[in-house]
Amino acid sequence: MSLSRAARAGAVMIRAGAALVLAGTSVCVLAPAASGASGAARDDQVAFTISDPRINESSGLAASRRHPGIVYTHNDSGGVPKIYALDAGGRVRAVLTLGGAGARDWEGIALGKDGRGRPAIFVADIGDNLGGAWPYVTVYRIREPSQVRSQTLPATAFRVKYPDGPRNAETLMINPRTNRLYIASKLFGGKVYEAPAKLRTSGFNVMRKVADAPAMATDGAFSPDGRTCVIRSYFGARLYSVGPDGRPGKTMKSLGIPMQSQGESLTYTADGTSLLVGSEGNDQAVYRVPLPDEARPSPSGGKEAKNAGTAGDVEGQAADTRNTRMGLFLALAIAAAVGFGLLRRRGGSTGGG
Numbered sequence: 306m307s308l309s310r311a312a313r314a315g316a317v318m319i320r321a322g323a324a325l326v327l328a329g330t331s332v333c334v335l336a337p338a339a340s341g342a343s344g345a346a347r348d349d350q351v352a353f354t355i356s357d358p359r360i361n362e363s364s365g366l367a368a369s370r371r372h373p374g375i376v377y378t379h380n381d382s383g384g385v386p387k388i389y390a391l392d393a394g395g396r397v398r399a400v401l402t403l404g405g406a407g408a409r410d411w412e413g414i415a416l417g418k419d420g421r422g423r424p425a426i427f428v429a430d431i432g433d434n435l436g437g438a439w440p441y442v443t444v445y446r447i448r449e450p451s452q453v454r455s456q457t458l459p460a461t462a463f464r465v466k467y468p469d470g471p472r473n474a475e476t477l478m479i480n481p482r483t484n485r486l487y488i489a490s491k492l493f494g495g496k497v498y499e500a501p502a503k504l505r506t507s508g509f510n511v512m513r514k515v516a517d518a519p520a521m522a523t524d525g526a527f528s529p530d531g532r533t534c535v536i537r538s539y540f541g542a543r544l545y546s547v548g549p550d551g552r553p554g555k556t557m558k559s560l561g562i563p564m565q566s567q568g569e570s571l572t573y574t575a576d577g578t579s580l581l582v583g584s585e586g587n588d589q590a591v592y593r594v595p596l597p598d599e600a601r602p603s604p605s606g607g608k609e610a611k612n613a614g615t616a617g618d619v620e621g622q623a624a625d626t627r628n629t630r631m632g633l634f635l636a637l638a639i640a641a642a643v644g645f646g647l648l649r650r651r652g653g654s655t656g657g658g
Contacts, residue, residue: 349563352581352593353395360389360397362585364475365414365524366572371424372453373575377401379428381569381585382410386445386460388426390453395591399453403428403460406445410434412569413477413524416449417484419461424449429477431488437471441509444477444486463504467512475523475569482531483551489518489525489536497536497553516553519543524571526580533600535580537562537571542580544600557599563592577602 355363355378362381369375374393386406390399410432419425426449431442442465447458465488476489486500495518504510518536525536527547534545534553542562548554562568565584572581574593578601583591 349592349594351590353391353393354588354590355391355395355583356588357389357395357397358587361587363583363589364412364569364585365428365477366570366581366583366591367414367416367426367526368572368575368581369416369449370529370575371449371451375453376572376581376591377414377416377426378570378583379411379414380408381412382408382432384408386411386428388414388428388447399450400455401426401447401450402455402457403445403447404457406430406460406462407443409439412475413488415477415479415486415526417446417479417481417486419446419448427477427479427486429474429488431465431474431477433471433473436473439471441466441471442474444504461506463506464509465500465512466509467498468514476518476525476536478525478527478534478536480527480531480534480547480551481529485551487515487525487553488512489522491522493520495520495522499552523569526572528573528600528602529575529577530602532602533557535560535571535573537568537582539568542571542582544597558597560594560597562594565589565592 360378360380363378364381365379367377369377375398376391377388378391379388386403386408388401388403389397390401392398407430409430411428411430412432413429415427417425417427425446427444427446429444431444433439433442444463444465445460446463447460450456450458472490472492474488474490476491478487478489479485480487485502486504488498490496490498496514497516497518498512499515500512501510519538521538521540522536523538525534527534531551532547534547535542536545536553542560544557544560545553546555546557562582565582567585568582569585570583573579574581579596580594581591582594583589
């Protein structure tokens, strides 16, 4: 969501430990890295910085496997339906315009396949900051081009509904083994929803609730080998094993991620050894976060991931609870501080008039 639009509208929003905008006043708080063993020794580094002025609200990342070194991103909302192909240095190599698509509130991007099994890019117009104002949301699909050059590609639109009514969401994931689409809602009691096995272009694709999601989920992704997935929030990230049914399963552990002003993007690197995490805003760094050994590609077929998921479930649940409480505390503290400041300003104006 654009903070400038919220300020102009005079809206009140708490970015759950990331930022708060109230009556045109903006307060930004960096979210702490998640606690736990994984956050004890930080080894992440800046992969690149997004400095192109056209990208000021990067709200999704997807690392291409077809084009080594290329990472796709897009702006949040209020813009045009464009995907930016970034090189290893963060420079824009190409702009892909989605013909026939809209860009109301783009919040996520993922790689999958089209109906003919060709590499495809999916982008999710699934944001709903009004808390249920939109009766349905849309996921667009374009063919991933064979050459990295600016072009317009026809978009296929899939209209999506949730079984329990409209909701805000920012997380789009696609399982590379099944090509099935998943969306995580952005709530303190968030859920993961699974799309039908085959998406339809007519009527609506009704999602199915299949798992819990971390509080205030802002992005997520499946690993390139489909053994694990990660869902992030403003507070940290959680690593999950993937069950035989292709859905997010047991929590393996809570992952520490760098402090960011408005962290809303995440993807696995193409080799599956690290995560890339980014933030909205101008000149924002995208960090490379190494994954723990049990989540890295393994020739053992995923036995380590399964065992680690069982052993680490309690640890991950406890860490998520701590992070959620911390986020709530930060949000309430910011709201109280800003509210107190406005009251003092109002009182001062009355006394001096």
